[in-house]
Ligand SMILES: *[C@@H]1O[C@H](CO)[C@@H](O)[C@H](O)[C@H]1NC(C)=O
Ligand SMILES: *[C@@H]1O[C@H](CO)[C@@H](O)[C@H](O)[C@H]1NC(C)=O
């Protein structure tokens with residue numbers, strides 16, 4: 001008996017040791033850092049030459065990414081915050097001559113405004129500590145790897161002879177990987193101009209006020225947001241319809257009882273007194289009907 005208990009005890013021990021080992025090994029699968037809600041995410045963009053719009057590569061042939069222009073509101077290049085949905089104003093204080101020409105390339109679709117964000121927090125995520133010059137090759141290495149998620153900013157606008165119209169209100173959509181798969185990791189990103197907003201008119205030396213409406217989605221699916229051209233049928237609309245129908249019915253009843261019914265009763269009384277009237281009216285009606293059926297008959301005859 002005690003031998004059996006001993007065996008059972010040993011089996012349990014083996015089982016729980018295995019379980020503990022498995023639990024201890026679980027976090028070792030992926031030790032890379034992840035974002036928590038509110039973490040700042042720096043946006044960097046492909047450097048391009050302002051004369052041709054061609055991308056700039058470093059000595060080792062890697063694409064060179066440089067920080068997004070500094071926003072006047074924060075004094076830092078554009079940053080978005082993990083899982084935080086809000087409107088971010090980012091005014092570029094002074095559109096320099098090269099930047100103006102790049103904007104021309106972007107809105108004229110000669111070159112895309114190609115930016116990117118780190119998939120996971122960078123080891124050195126503080127932009128202040130960044131040294132772009134020395135880091136250029138390191139910066140570029142991520143362009144083909146899974147360290148970065150591309151963020152193409154589809155900037156629209158129109159070129160004019162002396163100036164530029166830029167649709168500077170943009171929507172930015174970001175997907176975080178599903179929590180069950182890899183929480184705190186960015187999966188996809190895009191941004192695009194809203195063309196129905198009044199565009200910003202820009203000449204060299206002006207400020208360019210960008211507004212980014214940021215929305216986050218967890219998982220790969222976009223929720224369906226279409227409510228039709230006419231908008232939703234809200235419960236209030238439905239109640240309004242029912243109440244209007246009720247009111248209309250009430251008005252009709254009152255009208256019929258108060259006006260129409262007494263009149264009909266009066267007419268009925270008159271008709272009974274002057275008998276021939278009704279017959280005359282009916283006769284007129286019959287004549288009209290007869291004419292139209294005659295016309296139809298002629299048409300049919302022609303067809304045959
Ligand atoms: C971008 O490229 C241009 C042209 O090669 C260069 O002059 C400029 O310094 C680069 N920008 C940054 C921020 O490194
Ligand atoms: C940018 O900020 C500076 C100082 O904070 C201010 O003087 C300037 O007017 C601002 N520019 C714009 C376009 O808001």
Ligand SMILES: *[C@@H]1O[C@H](CO)[C@@H](O)[C@H](O)[C@H]1NC(C)=O
Nearest residue numbers: 073086087088089090209211
């Ligand atoms: C952004 O700027 C617009 C207009 O300049 C202003 O009305 C709005 O309040 C600003 N939003 C934020 C979040 O600062």
